[in-house]
Amino acid sequence: MAAIYEGVRCTHLDVNAQWLPLHHDMGLVGLLAGLAVGTEHHLWSPEAFIKRPVEWLHKFAQLGATIYTGPNFSYARMLARVRDEDVARLDLRKWRVAFNGAEPIEPACLAGFIERFAPAGFAPETMLCVYGMAEATLAVSFPALGSAPLIRQFERASLNDHGRAVESRGTSAGVRALACVGRPVAGLEIRIVNRDDRAVLPDGQVGMIEVRGRSVMANYCGRTPEASGISPEGWFSTGDLGFMDQTGLYVTGRLKEMAIVNGRNYYPQDVELLAAKLPGIYQGHVVAVSHPVEERIVVLCEVDAGTEPGKVADAIKGAVREAMALTSLEVHPCAPRSLPRTTSGKFQRARARELWSKGQLGLAPRVHVAVDAVEGA
Numbered sequence: 001m002a003a004i005y006e007g008v009r010c011t012h013l014d015v016n017a018q019w020l021p022l023h024h025d026m027g028l029v030g031l032l033a034g035l036a037v038g039t040e041h042h043l044w045s046p047e048a049f050i051k052r053p054v055e056w057l058h059k060f061a062q063l064g065a066t067i068y069t070g071p072n073f074s075y076a077r078m079l080a081r082v083r084d085e086d087v088a089r090l091d092l093r094k095w096r097v098a099f100n101g102a103e104p105i106e107p108a109c110l111a112g113f114i115e116r117f118a119p120a121g122f123a124p125e126t127m128l129c130v131y132g133m134a135e136a137t138l139a140v141s142f143p144a145l146g147s148a149p150l151i152r153q154f155e156r157a158s159l160n161d162h163g164r165a166v167e168s169r170g171t172s173a174g175v176r177a178l179a180c181v182g183r184p185v186a187g188l189e190i191r192i193v194n195r196d197d198r199a200v201l202p203d204g205q206v207g208m209i210e211v212r213g214r215s216v217m218a219n220y221c222g223r224t225p226e227a228s229g230i231s232p233e234g235w236f237s238t239g240d241l242g243f244m245d246q247t248g249l250y251v252t253g254r255l256k257e258m259a260i261v262n263g264r265n266y267y268p269q270d271v272e273l274l275a276a277k278l279p280g281i282y283q284g285h286v287v288a289v290s291h292p293v294e295e296r297i298v299v300l301c302e303v304d305a306g307t308e309p310g311k312v313a314d315a316i317k318g319a320v321r322e323a324m325a326l327t328s329l330e331v332h333p334c335a336p337r338s339l340p341r342t343t344s345g346k347f348q349r350a351r352a353r354e355l356w357s358k359g360q361l362g363l364a365p366r367v368h369v370a371v372d373a374v375e376g377a
Helices: 002-007 025-035 046-051 053-062 072-081 107-120 156-162 268-276 309-324 349-357
Strands: 015-018 040-043 067-070 097-100 127-129 131-133 138-142 151-155 175-179 188-193 207-213 236-245 248-254 259-261 264-266 281-290 297-303 329-334
Touching (some): 002 025, 002 138, 025 040, 025 067, 025 131, 025 138, 046 053, 046 072, 053 072, 072 107, 072 281, 107 127, 107 151, 107 175, 151 156, 156 175, 156 264, 188 236, 259 281, 264 268, 268 281, 268 297, 281 349, 297 309, 297 349, 309 329
Parallel strands (some): 015 040, 015 067, 097 127, 297 329
Antiparallel strands (some): 131 138, 151 175, 188 207, 207 236, 236 248, 259 264, 281 297
């Protein structure tokens, strides 16, 4: 808690407004960190935000709230639902910390949110892209307070296939943008290691993210430290992949979610971001998972009512093929609001794959995108 409130200089003069449930780590620890210094808190149910983000944001502004904590999807939802005429009636000048964490951070969403709400007084340096997990009692890394989000572009093929962060100046489809999530909070250490022998990797090399420090758990309940992924020296293996350099930490994805197709590595986020922007996708809701048996990626996407599922599937296949040279793809359009989420709004990829494999996902008319026998053929 001290690492959090000291990291953002939280005091009793701050006003925290949140809708994350208190049985979620981000909601609970964020609340406790504020209470430790006497911060005023206002709590809503998740439904209040999900159903009426415009109304929620107006109340946030009326309270003169200074701190908000939410996953990336919450910023995307405000960006999609709050119109320019709504922004004109907002005063967000007191908002000084907007924690963005708990799920992959989309650089395009960051840029769009900052631009949309700038007329209301939202400053770029208010957005704080952070990294954390329950096993570390939440906070792991913060960027420097008062700095705008650092977004950099890297060559996707180098990240995926060679595990090297090669910066790119271009804007082509082969580029992946990543947000820096800063440096370790007080009391914690971060290192990047090889997945096999836990050898420490140099700057710019993608590997497993490990953390160590006072707030990291001793072990999972009922398991030994070794079975919990904790080394004798106290390093916890997070299961996340990423790299570090002189600017800070960059998270590239989850190891268990990475798909291998014909010897090449693919992050599901890359496929999801490409598909989510296409016409016919309901509110950008897309989940990409590896096929449980074959070497291919399965795309589960919610489609708008009245949309032709076949056209959506073809558009996804074309966009992914052009950007990633990936053709071993299977697309299944789903009914709106059918993809499973956590209580904080994150899509549950493993659960979605399980429901899809059992035929329990509320699918729209099933569409099978042709799968090429040879990658790139």
